[in-house]
Amino acid sequence: MAVTYRDIKADILGKITRGEWKPGSLIPGELELAETYGSARATVNRAMRELAEDGIIERKRKSGSRVRLSPLRQARFDIPIVRREIEERGAAYRYALVESEVVRAPDWVRARMGLSPGETVRHLVCLHFADGTPYQHEDRWINLAVLPQARDADFRSEGPNEWLVAHIPFSEAEISISATVADATLAAHLACAAGDPLLQIERSTRWHGRAVTYVRLVHHRGHRMTARY
Amino acid sequence: MAVTYRDIKADILGKITRGEWKPGSLIPGELELAETYGSARATVNRAMRELAEDGIIERKRKSGSRVRLSPLRQARFDIPIVRREIEERGAAYRYALVESEVVRAPDWVRARMGLSPGETVRHLVCLHFADGTPYQHEDRWINLAVLPQARDADFRSEGPNEWLVAHIPFSEAEISISATVADATLAAHLACAAGDPLLQIERSTRWHGRAVTYVRLVHHRGHRMTARY
DNA sequence: CCCGGTCTTTTGTCCGGACTTGAAGGCCGT
DNA sequence: ACGGCCTTCAAGTCCGGACAAAAGACCGGG
Numbered sequence: 139m140a141v142t143y144r145d146i147k148a149d150i151l152g153k154i155t156r157g158e159w160k161p162g163s164l165i166p167g168e169l170e171l172a173e174t175y176g177s178a179r180a181t182v183n184r185a186m187r188e189l190a191e192d193g194i195i196e197r198k199r200k201s202g203s204r205v206r207l208s209p210l211r212q213a214r215f216d217i218p219i220v221r222r223e224i225e226e227r228g229a230a231y232r233y234a235l236v237e238s239e240v241v242r243a244p245d246w247v248r249a250r251m252g253l254s255p256g257e258t259v260r261h262l263v264c265l266h267f268a269d270g271t272p273y274q275h276e277d278r279w280i281n282l283a284v285l286p287q288a289r290d291a292d293f294r295s296e297g298p299n300e301w302l303v304a305h306i307p308f309s310e311a312e313i314s315i316s317a318t319v320a321d322a323t324l325a326a327h328l329a330c331a332a333g334d335p336l337l338q339i340e341r342s343t344r345w346h347g348r349a350v351t352y353v354r355l356v357h358h359r360g361h362r363m364t365a366r367y
Numbered sequence: 368m369a370v371t372y373r374d375i376k377a378d379i380l381g382k383i384t385r386g387e388w389k390p391g392s393l394i395p396g397e398l399e400l401a402e403t404y405g406s407a408r409a410t411v412n413r414a415m416r417e418l419a420e421d422g423i424i425e426r427k428r429k430s431g432s433r434v435r436l437s438p439l440r441q442a443r444f445d446i447p448i449v450r451r452e453i454e455e456r457g458a459a460y461r462y463a464l465v466e467s468e469v470v471r472a473p474d475w476v477r478a479r480m481g482l483s484p485g486e487t488v489r490h491l492v493c494l495h496f497a498d499g500t501p502y503q504h505e506d507r508w509i510n511l512a513v514l515p516q517a518r519d520a521d522f523r524s525e526g527p528n529e530w531l532v533a534h535i536p537f538s539e540a541e542i543s544i545s546a547t548v549a550d551a552t553l554a555a556h557l558a559c560a561a562g563d564p565l566l567q568i569e570r571s572t573r574w575h576g577r578a579v580t581y582v583r584l585v586h587h588r589g590h591r592m593t594a595r596y
Numbered sequence: 597c598c599c600g601g602t603c604t605t606t607t608g609t610c611c612g613g614a615c616t617t618g619a620a621g622g623c624c625g626t
Numbered sequence: 627a628c629g630g631c632c633t634t635c636a637a638g639t640c641c642g643g644a645c646a647a648a649a650g651a652c653c654g655g656g
Contacts, residue, residue, distance in 0.1 A: 155537045178611045199637045200619045206531045211446040213542050230483060297508045308384045313442050316591035317546035317564040335546040335564035362545035407641045428607045428648045
């Protein structure tokens, strides 16, 4: 059988983890590797390219490839739709709309979304339950200038997240994770004590450069996001 | 000039974001696309493969490629070494060792790291400062069965993170993010009030299947991790 | 009707060759 | 010493062709 690019990738990775090729050292050129593995240069290239994407090595034209000094540690977190996240844990999902209004955007929302003064937004507060216990509190603002259909949409049975992905196929987003503290209303909604530390995710989404929605997701007490790499 | 795989990728992505190819719909086969773009199938393949990696489309042999129903939202967070993180913000980095001991692993550490009873670990408590203000509190446990050199290493001037990457080139890790609350000692170290919510990262690292280190990083009040996608 | 085997389609991978691009290093004139 | 130009080299990309592998589709036997 021929050598696959996976074989080559695994072999090179092995040499690195076993310490044969130390951090900072130069790796043989693609041509040389292709010869030693008895494969085409394109195959070696694919292996090396993936190693570079994985943050294991660093590549530069002319200078060649070298093992990274400090392995670039990067973790990939999936940010699934809540319903999916809950169902994948084998729990029953339930959704509830707590509050809904159409208002002029308050200043702090305007600032975050980059709206002009006086623009109106649809403001929603929702709760997501897993097996009956509160899982996530959602505080969402939708820009009606971009999505006027959101003014009359009925969010009582369908969550805004689901509605949005059906109306905006794809978008850019900025997401940020922080810790916050439960105030009285959050505590009531999430069935925890006021003062409890809670994990909070904020996401602002834009479509063709225009702010579509800003959402603040506060998770139940003890929630953790996990990733492997 | 020839069409590059980037051109093709951008063009297809455009068709999707503009709604020409709706979520769930089938995308033309590679052969057909190669013809319309006037390029080789390998080039189209590269473009499609990357779109699949980015979570935009889904590919299956025989059935073809289709636009994802709900675009897989995944965010990549860089987990840099603290020193680098601080210096990249343009702040001055300072490190301090607070506590250091060699002990038998307490039960909760044993459980997390999967150690046998009676195994010894090096336990370190460190602080990382940015421009003089506390930035991160580090509570680290190193398995001396795997890294006996850690018993006598001097962590007074060099942080354990730096020491570790120099001694274990690469490793697998599980990382998990959660919110915690400042107790008295954390509050004192991080210059915040007891009861403040703090962002906490836990990471366990293994090398060739054996637990190397477990670390709990608690960030200063108000810290946030941000990513774009 | 169900079950397994075979066909066919589509993506996945590889090859060997070619040209392009970016950056390092040297050369030269000031 | 100091620019700016030119060479050179390694990675980056592309081509056209080929075979491999997965997974629907189809079909015949029980």
